[in-house]
Amino acid sequence: MSQLNFSGDEILETIRMVRTEQLDIRTITVGISLFDCVSDSCDTLCRNVYEKVTSIARDLHRVSAELSREFGLPIVNNRIAVTPVSLIAGRCNREELLRVAQTLDSAAHAVQVDFIGGFTAHVEKGMSTIDANLIAAIPQALAATRRVCASVNIGSTRAGLNMDAIAEMGHVIRRTAEATAAQSSIGCAKLVVFCNAVEDNPFMAGAFHGASEADRIVNVGVSGPGVVLKALQAAGDVDFGTLTAIIRRTAFKITRAGELIGRAASARLGIPFGIVDLSLAPTPAEGDSVARILEEIGLEQVGTHGSTAALALLNDAVKKGGAMASSYVGGLSGAFIPLSEDAGMIDAARQGTISIDKLEAMTAVCSVGLDMIVIPGDTPAETLAAIIADEAAIGMINRKTTATRLIPAISRKVGDWVDFGGLLGRAPVIPVNTRSSRRFIARGGRIPSPLQALGN
């Protein structure tokens, strides 16, 4: 075979990864800076935002479909990340911020993208008037739009934790749940509370286009838990060294596919290529599950003893494989453990094998945090805030990103099921600790930046 540079096995392996192991490009996310949209009039601001977003992302949907076809790789979502709205809407009041959110939503609709992220504020050290207005507008903004995603960064290793903002987010999550109570409180699935948020993350709901980014950029998020699972199943009971080698090799291939799609999208859209985010992002489809990988590593069910160690190994091996495969690995890059989006996690939650406490421990060693966890609708705002504080403390001390995406499903009790549909999946309501954290949250102020911040 002179011209054919690949063996039949290699070609069939790629096809099998797509056909039976759910290898996909999770998202092409175009980051767009909105700094040049700034205006002292909200009308002008909204008009500028709409024009810029729709003109830059005009071809995204078409190009993404073309690439998916030509390379034979599904591209599940097209998304847009914009400059945090708190940085470009300094003169807007709450009602006007709602209009900005609606403008983002209609721009996203016009160019047929699935989500637009960037209804965002960074308040890890303190909150300005615009930050406070934006945070207050979140419940309504998420209830009044379909595609807009919001995020708030409440802590960092450098700045410590803004406990006032954390307390406020407890209320905002509750209000968001109430505002979307008729749709299983789905608004909360579009709201992420971060510690150490990253500026080039292409995954929702936490994507935004950071202030240090270029005018426009293409980032790609790849997925592929199913591919890793199949590779491990084929290997059988090998030792940990061999196990990590298999994960690394698989992660390498997946990342290379992501980089190819990213570069091709960049060339066709005429937008510079940013990063590949290699994350094992599960979907509710059977087999496309991070939990099943942990179980294949040797746990009877995810959540039992050994889960944290298995996840640490997986997360690290994924990063190592990915880092070798692309010059620009960025975003969150690691393993995600969203509860409602992962069939294995859902089973473990239903059977009581995994608890919010074990999930919290696991987030110390993987790429994000307490994600898509449905808790009772009567969970007090202070308890939500305390959960956020715990998660953010893990991020702050370990110099990593942690996120919290909690859904207090209004009028649902422990054991009830909540179904969000699509990629967001379904989950049983799991219990939280019912002892009060009220006095802790009421103290106010900041938790100072840790010793780890004093690196200079």
Place this chain on the structure above:
Amino acid sequence: MADVQKTPPAGILSGRAIVTIIGADRVGIIAGIAAVIAEANVNILDISQSVIREFFTMIMMVDLGGATVSFDELSDRLARKGAELSVRVEIQREEIFKAMHRI
């Protein structure tokens, strides 16, 4: 017309693609698929085929350089012909394999 030459940006894509045919073996598979490819003025650079148990697998490297139809159109025609012959036909740009299997 000639969409294929227009869409891939210079320097990124080679214009070559891999056609994979998988299915139960029967008379006329190669002839049928090759006819579709020839009709689109696409040149076949190489063919490898094997029958593993009863499954027929054929892999072709083709050059889209002179194609008279768009990638999408060619892909549709191949899929239709595949359905007629009860085999699964895929066409993918070669870069995806290069990316995943070559350093």
